[in-house]
Amino acid sequence: xxxxxxxxxxxxxxPATTTVVIIGGGIVGLTAALxxxxxxxxxxxxxKGRIAGEQSSxxxxxxxxTSRALEDIPLAQAxxxxxxxxxxxVGSDVGYRQAGIMFVARDEKxxxxxxxxxxxxxxxxxxxRLLSHSEVAAHVPGGAGKWAGGIFTASDGRAxxxxxxxxxxxxxxxxxxxxxxxxxxxxxxxxxxxxxGVVTEQGEIRCDQxxxxxxxxxxxxxxxxxxxxxTLPLICSVMRTKPLPGPTNIAVGAPDxxxxxxxxxxxxxxxxxxxxxxxTLDHLLIGTRYMPQLRHARDNLRISLxxxxxxxxxxxxxxxxxxxxxxxxxxTLDPPANPAxxxxxxxxxxxxxxxxxxxxxAASWAGxxxxxxxxxxxxxxxxxxxxxxxxxxxxxxxxxxSPAAGQLAADLVTGQAPIIxxxxxxxxxxx
Numbered sequence: 001x002x003x004x005x006x007x008x009x010x011x012x013x014x015p016a017t018t019t020v021v022i023i024g025g026g027i028v029g030l031t032a033a034l035x036x037x038x039x040x041x042x043x044x045x046x047x048k049g050r051i052a053g054e055q056s057s058x059x060x061x062x063x064x065x066t067s068r069a070l071e072d073i074p075l076a077q078a079x080x081x082x083x084x085x086x087x088x089x090v091g092s093d094v095g096y097r098q099a100g101i102m103f104v105a106r107d108e109k110x111x112x113x114x115x116x117x118x119x120x121x122x123x124x125x126x127x128x129r130l131l132s133h134s135e136v137a138a139h140v141p142g143g144a145g146k147w148a149g150g151i152f153t154a155s156d157g158r159a160x161x162x163x164x165x166x167x168x169x170x171x172x173x174x175x176x177x178x179x180x181x182x183x184x185x186x187x188x189x190x191x192x193x194x195x196x197g198v199v200t201e202q203g204e205i206r207c208d209q210x211x212x213x214x215x216x217x218x219x220x221x222x223x224x225x226x227x228x229x230x231t232l233p234l235i236c237s238v239m240r241t242k243p244l245p246g247p248t249n250i251a252v253g254a255p256d257x258x259x260x261x262x263x264x265x266x267x268x269x270x271x272x273x274x275x276x277x278x279x280t281l282d283h284l285l286i287g288t289r290y291m292p293q294l295r296h297a298r299d300n301l302r303i304s305l306x307x308x309x310x311x312x313x314x315x316x317x318x319x320x321x322x323x324x325x326x327x328x329x330x331x332t333l334d335p336p337a338n339p340a341x342x343x344x345x346x347x348x349x350x351x352x353x354x355x356x357x358x359x360x361x362a363a364s365w366a367g368x369x370x371x372x373x374x375x376x377x378x379x380x381x382x383x384x385x386x387x388x389x390x391x392x393x394x395x396x397x398x399x400x401x402s403p404a405a406g407q408l409a410a411d412l413v414t415g416q417a418p419i420i421x422x423x424x425x426x427x428x429x430x431x
Contacts, residue, residue, distance in 0.1 A: 002334055002365050003240075005050075005057045006166035010179040017206045018044045018178070020413055021198050022213055023185045023221070025051035027165040028391050028398055029213035030179075031406025032413070034090070034168050037175035041414060044207070045177060046200060048184035048217075049331035052165035055215055056399060058367030060238065060268055062251055062260065063400040064101045064156040065126055067117060071424040072376055073124045075401050075408070078420050082403030083159060090171035095160025095263050103253040104136055104150040110255065114151040128153040140248040145352035158251055160263050161399060184327035186319070188225060188388065195387030199321045201328055209413045211389050213406075216333060216370040218392040219282070220326060223317055227382060230286045230430050231370040231393050233308075234301075235276040237338040239346070239364040241266040247353050257348040259356075266362055271345035275369075276338055277301040278308035289373040289430075302341070337364040369396045372430060377401075379408055379425035389413050390427060 020036055022029045025047030036043040047053075063083055065076040082089075083096050105111040111130070118128055131150040137143055139152065169179055180202075189197035189204055197206040212218055219229045243265030251260035256273040294301075315326045342364055350356045372378065372393040382388045391409035398405065404419055411418040 002053070003057050003162050003363070005052050005162045008051060008166050008169045008173075008179075010051065010169070010173070010181050012180070014180055014183065014200070014202050014205065015044060015178060018042045019207060020044070020209045020211060021046060021205055021207045022211045023198065024212065024214035024217070025169070025179060025181065026054065026056040026213060026215055026398070027052060027168065027402040028394070028406045028409070029211065030165055030168045030172060031402050032211055032213065032391065032410045033177045033179070034172040034175065035407045035410035036414070037172050037177040039414070040176070043177050044205060045172075045179040046183050046185050046198070047179070047181045048327040050181055051169050051179065052161070053332045055367040055369060056165045057161045058238065058365055059161050059396070059399045060258070060260065060270060061095070061158045061161050061399065062101060062156070063096075063158055064153065065124075066101055066103060066128060066151060066153045066156055068397075069376065070121050070124060073121060073126070074420040075404050077124070078404035079401045080155060080157075082407070083157065086164070086403060090167045092163075092167040092170065094164040094167050096157060097159075097249070098155060098157040099249045099251065100152060100154040101156035101251045101253070102131070102136070102139060102150050102152040104145070104147045106146075106255055107148050111148050118151065126153060127155050139250060140252055140353070142247045142355050143353050145254070156251070158260050159399075164399075182331070184325055185221075186325040186327070187321045188385070190385075193386065195385060201325070209387050209389065211391060211409055211413055213391040213409065215392060215398070216368045217327060218370065218390065220315070220317065224319060225385065227384065229378065229390070229393065229427070230289050231372055232282055232286070232290060233278065233280065234369045234371055234396070235278065235335050235338070235366050236270060236369055236396070237276070237341045237364065237366045238268060238270045239337070239342045240268055240362050241359040242362045244359055245355065247355055254348070254352060257345040257352070259349060267359070269342070269345050269349060271341040271348075273300050274302055274341050274344065275300060276341070277303045279303065279305045280309055280312040293373065293375070308335070333368045335366045335368060337366040339364070371395045374429070377405065377425055378427050378430065379405060380412060380422055380427055382427060
């Protein structure tokens with residue numbers, strides 16, 4: 001069952017023209033829309049289902065710099081600053097708490113990996129530090145796990161996915177943005193090789209620029225235009241407990257579980273060491289691009305061939321603009337949670353912190369993550385299609401970096417000075 005997000009009353013009249021169309025009503029697209037609206041730039045967000053109906057409301061809510069690649073840290077640092085001011089910016093609580101994130105290690109080999117990462121990002125000036133076994137126990141008391149140590153970033157934090165996207169959408173609407181739900185974009189309209197608008201199931205909108213922020217759907221949308229975006233799907237299963245006394249308000253990641261406090265006093269829990277990896281046709285088409293990742297993370301993937309493959313294969317990869325698109329056949333990606341993974345996570349968590357013996361599950365869900373070959377997003381223009389900019393492929397990191405990612409996309413769309421150097425996110429790096 002998908003998490004219940006704060007409802008938003010969106011627009012019901014589609015304009016004939018605008019300056020920027022954003023395809024996808026997830027949190028990155030909504031933040032880009034808010035940024036544009038604050039700059040008095042006309043913008044229309046088109047969402048095939050409900051805003052934040054997919055991964056934007058299904059993620060863990062972590063906002064972290066820890067364990068990111070060096071080139072990706074400036075985006076995370078900019079996001080920290082924006083998250084800190086988000087409640088005031090949108091006039092509503094988004095659940096942001098800068099409570100810190102800690103990763104614990106079971107042995108010296110895992111500690112060495114944390115130390116290697118920390119040494120490699122010294123230039124970023126983070127407040128991250130390595131922890132001893134006793135320091136782990138001091139930060140998160142009551143544990144029974146025999147940790148070799150850990151790594152802790154006090155300036156990392158969390159926010160509530162079921163609050164944040166809705167609050168940002170409401171603020172964007174108040175600033176003049178138009179957001180339309182249940183309206184799929186079938187294709188780009190072009191003139192002389194440049195984007196001139198979008199063709200939707202409700203008709204065409206003319207515009208100067210298009211921002212594609214469609215998450216796991218972006219590859220299929222671009223493929224219909226002959227543009228290759230290499231992404232593959234992973235499915236993360238999550239559960240939320242009923243309220244209970246917990247050991248800390250720090251978010252904690254272990255090799256085979258993670259937990260963080262929810263706003264209602266419960267905890268968001270997942271099997272951090274396992275993701276479902278359903279095979280698709282794309283694994284045959286572009287799977288070799290992921291061999292370095294596979295060698296590194298093979299033990300964390302539960303690879304399967306089943307219903308997901310059949311459903312994906314049956315979904316069109318090419319379609320005409322005047323025909324129903326895949327985005328109208330499937331409004332929301334809503335995979336079932338894997339109860340075995342959630343049970344593993346809770347069993348491992350209870351063994352490490354016995355206070356969770358009393359935990360009861362309140363809800364569970366799953367979400368589809370779109371992963372690029374280097375696990376960094378694509379944020380930038382498409383050279384072969386002037387007027388088209390991408391903000392997609394966030395590889396499970398989109399929620400945490402969304403304020404900065406959305407602003408960076410808005411900067412690039414409008415030609416303004418970018419909030420950070422966008423070069424690490426160029427599409428061309430994946431070609």
